[in-house]
Structures are given as structure tokens and as C-alpha cells.
Amino acid sequence: MKKLIYLMAIVSLSFSINASAFSNQDVQRGAFGDDVVELQARLQYISFYHGAIDGKFGYGTYWALREFQEKYGLPVDGIAGKATKDKLANNSDFDKAYVDKQIKSGNRFTYYGGMPLDQQVKNGGGSNSTSSMQLPVKYSEQDLQLMANAVYGEARGEAYEGQVAVAAVILNRLESPEFPDTISEIIFQPLAFTAVADGQIWLEPNERAKQAVLDAINGWDPSENALYYFNPVTATSKWIWSRPQIKQIGEHIFCL
């Protein structure tokens, strides 16, 4: 009896590891989330995918999926539909608890089959899916984080539109020949932003500030091409008043 219970426990554990948590939606390039995490983990388990398991369906995942589809006689379209997901679930394992834990802890890890899991983890250095976002190709997670810090420090009391506009000003400077060539250099130019001077840039930005930066990075510019902004109540520089003004959003006047 004891042996039977033991056997059942092993079977049930192995079933729970292999059990597919895929949703019933088709997953394709551009997608983001838990379905993509499982897709990447399963593809890595059977050595088709060698990139980071980060829930972002980019080209690395796309080619790996196509290769899997080709090898297993499925239509090669790079889309994880029901047939592909079923085939993948039948030919790989997925330890959701292990994978979720590593992502939440921000660890660097892999999920290759036939290798002890504890040998596949390095603490730190990975992306945390709760804060991670999909960005246009020319921007990095570090850019987003730094800009979110600047937006939160400069404009957390403003409406969402005002926060997106502050992020857009940073990006407009990036395109302008009159400013440095990286986001970090723009933000840390001496006395360019009040939040850097008074230390508020080091406050932990909230989700709203990150969303505002994400929208600016994706093309929104409520400032209408502004390069500067200032608070008319507190601004002391005569020069800033000489700039051509575009519009006012909340407490800030945006100008060229």
C-alpha cells in the first residue's frame, strides 16, 4: 500500500510538471506573457531555443518555433496554435513553479532537459517579468528605467499626459543635434533636470511613470516636439522665457 501511494505521488508529480498551462489563444511574434514563457521553456527543454526565457516573443523564439514545427511535421508558420502547443506539450516538460520562481527573483537561468535544474541558475542579472516590457528595437530596459526615474522625479504630480510629455522631451533631445547622444547623458547633463539636482530622480518610480515612458518610446509626444519645459511659477532663468512656447500641460509650459 505504501509503495502504491509512493508511486502515485511520483506519477502525479511528473504529470504536474509536464502539464501544459498554455491558454487556448494563438501566440505569435510580438506577444508577451505567460504563454510565451511556457513556449520558450518547452522549446529550450528540447534544445530548440537558447535565448533568455523572458516572456517576449521575439525573433529568437520565432526561429526556434519554426524549426520545431518543421522537425515535427507541423505547418511551418511561426505561430503557436493548438496543434503546435499540443505537440510541444507531448514532447517536453514544463516546471512552472521553477520557471516562475527564477523570473520573479530576477535570476539568470536556463531550462534544458536532462540537466539538474539547480545547476542552471545564477542568482541575479536576469529580467524580472513583472517590470520587464517589450520595447522598440533602439531602446533598452535600462533606458526605460532611467527615463521612468526622471519622469517620476520631475512630474509625478502631473496628469498622465504631462508625464508622457516629459518623457517625450527627453526623446526629442535624443534626436536633436544640440544634445548628447544617449538617454543617460541627456538626463545627467549638469542641471538639465531639477530631479537630478535635488535627488528626486532616485525615488522608486511607480507603474504609471513606466507606462508614460513606454507610450513616449512608442511614439506619443503630447509636447508636440518640445525640447524644454519649465514651471512658470518657479522658473528663475530669463533665457527659458525667451524660448518659443508650444503649449501648457498642468504646471509645465513646453517650448522649443
Place this chain on the structure above:
Amino acid sequence: MKNFSYLLGLFVVILAFVAYDLYDKNKQLERSVHASYTNDLSTATEKLSLLHRSVSQSLLFQDERALTTELDNIWRLSSELRKSVSNLPLQDEVQTQWMRYLGRIGNTAKMTADSGDFNNWQSTMEPVSANLNAFAEEWNVATVSFYENNGDFNKWSANKAMEIKDSPFLGASKQLKSYNETDFPLTASESDFEKKRDLEHLSDQPITKKQAIEKFKKYFPEISDAAITVTKSRDDAPYPFYHIQFIRGTRVGYADITEKGGHLLSFLMERPVAKSALSHEEILDTAKKFMKKVGYEDVVISETRENHEAWHLVFTRVYGEDNALVYPDSIQLKIAKDNAEILGISAMEYVQEEKIPQQAALPINWETFFADNVKVEEVKNIYTADNTFTLRKCYEVIARIDNNFQDTFRIVIDAETHRVVKNEKLK
């Protein structure tokens, strides 16, 4: 009483110690920032001298190889000097003009190296060489006080706060402004780019505030009963527009609509988004229907990105019989994951609308163009602006290196000259 005096004495000693510690830390910090600024100032002065020397030396050569080495030096030095200048607490007037001037020198060097137009280099850089010489003298005069060996941090903080007319950099500022105008006047394509950005081509009749609100309601009927506030852009704005702010329950946002013709420039709405998510297909369907409804019929989806709350989609205008994608004429759309509601649209680039030039497209043999282990996966005809702001017809190639990580690249190649315009590693 004795105990009280003893305690008071102890308190005063502790207070004095804490005050001294604070003072000492502040001084340490000031000295550290002072050292950093002085380092950047010294580096800038040194690089300015090297840049001037390199520009002068470049005027010696007609030989391509000799000149190319010097052009590389100029591009690198101008870039390093820009970095040092941007780290100094200078007045905005000085800093922006200097950054622009250095940027123009560096870009001209890079473009000359690419194009091989060495005659143009000689004629453009002769006055630049003379001006850099004059500017180096002005710079030395302006910065002499910052080298005085007194470790006084206050002169740096005072300089940034000072108005330019009272600043030692007044002469430098005037010189740089003049050099920018005389040495690097705007090219025709740069001038066209600025006109396009400022929507100078719009020739439609102006609309009224009331008509702007009607346009807004037509675009977004779901929030037509929102509380609306409309303001006009400032008088100095390059193009006049109506700024419509709205609130409807938890939905808060804005839309900017041009005064000329009532074109929607951008719209963005904030609201809580539920965790449930519609499928990719449902999102794409809704997006396409919306674009058709509001009259953007000459566009196709060129990019999709999902995030926690919304999808960001890019629609791009297609042109010609080969349906080439005109990337500068794109529209960004933001759609809620929970119910596919339109949360944002940015149509500024589409409103700017490019004029498509006539240009030859010569075929390329990809097998000889790329290395042996490169797989060409996709080739599209596109239009994009090159680094001189000129719209060019190009081939957009998605290629990957056949390795474990399947490194994938987007390479944009001019369809006529076969020059590589862009090369990006895709995620």
C-alpha cells in the same frame, strides 16, 4: 547643577562634532564635483586643440586613404569633445550651439568618408579650420578663471546660474552661433525636413474650436459625452492646434487636432485595464476596423508589441505598385488588452506625409552580398530617410546568422546605390 553643566558641555561637543562632520562631507563632495568638472574642462580644451589640428591636417590631402584616416579622427574627436562639453555646467546658449557645431563637423566627416566627396570637404572645412583656431583662443580666455588653483566649487555653480551677458562665455556663445550659421547652413533636405516637421505643407482651411470638438467626437464616439476642455496652442507654436482634454468616469486623456484642416495629431487615454486579455487576432481585427473607420485606408500593420496592459501597433503607409512601405509615414496605435478599446493614436508622422521621389531600384545578388552563413529570410521594398534626411527607396532585409542564438538583423540597403543605410540587431 554640576551634572547639568556637564551634560550641556557634552551636548555642545557632540553638536560641534556632527556639524564639523557635515561640513567636511559637503566639502569632500564639492571637491569631488569640482575635480570632475575640471577634468571635463581640461579634456574639452585638449580635444579642441586636437580637433583643430586634425581638421587642418585633413586639408593637406587629396589621397583617399590619407584623408579617410583623418576623417575618422575628426569624427571620433568631435564625438569625444561633445561628451566633455555636455558634462560641463555651461549656459544653455553656449552648450547647445557648441554641441550643434561639433555635431556638424563630425557628421560632415562621416558623410564625406561614406560618399567620397573630398572636394566638398575641402571647401567646407577651410573656414571651419580658421574658426576653430579663433574659437580655441576665445575658449582659453573664457576658461582661464576655472583653472585658478583655489579649488572653489562655487564658480561652477555660479556660472550655470549666471545670465549669458554676465558670463565669461559670452564671446564663445556669439562666435559659435555665427559659425553655425556661416559654416553649416541648412541643406535643402534639412530645410525640407524642418518644414515637414512644422507642418508647413498643410494648406487646408482653418477650423473653429467647435469644429475641432465635432472632429474629436467623430473619431471617438464612445467618449463623445465626456467633459471636455479645449485650449489653443501658444502663439509661438510652429503649427497651431487645438488641445482637447477630456474626462469621462475613469477615462482621462487628451487629443491634439490641427487648426488647419482638423487633422488628428495624437490622442491618448488613461484608464484602469483589467487582467483578462483578448486574443492577438481580435486585437488586430479591431485595430484594422478602427483605421478603416477613421479613413486611414492606405496603411498596413508593420509592427506589433504586447505589454502588460496594452498592445502597441504600428501601421505604415504603402505606396506604388510594389506596395513599398513608407516608414516615415507611420501611425502608432495603442489598444487595451482587456476589451480592445483604442487607448491612443499618434498620427503626426502620417500627417507630415513624405513626398515620394522617383528613384531607380537595381537588383542585388544576396548570395554575394551576405556572408555564407547568413540566411536571408525576408526582403521588402521600403522608403526611409537616410542620414541627410533624404527619403530613399531601399530594400529591407531580415537576415539571420545560422548559429545557436539565431542572431537576427534588419538591414536597410539603398536600392540604387546599394549602400547600407541601417543595420539593426532585432530582439
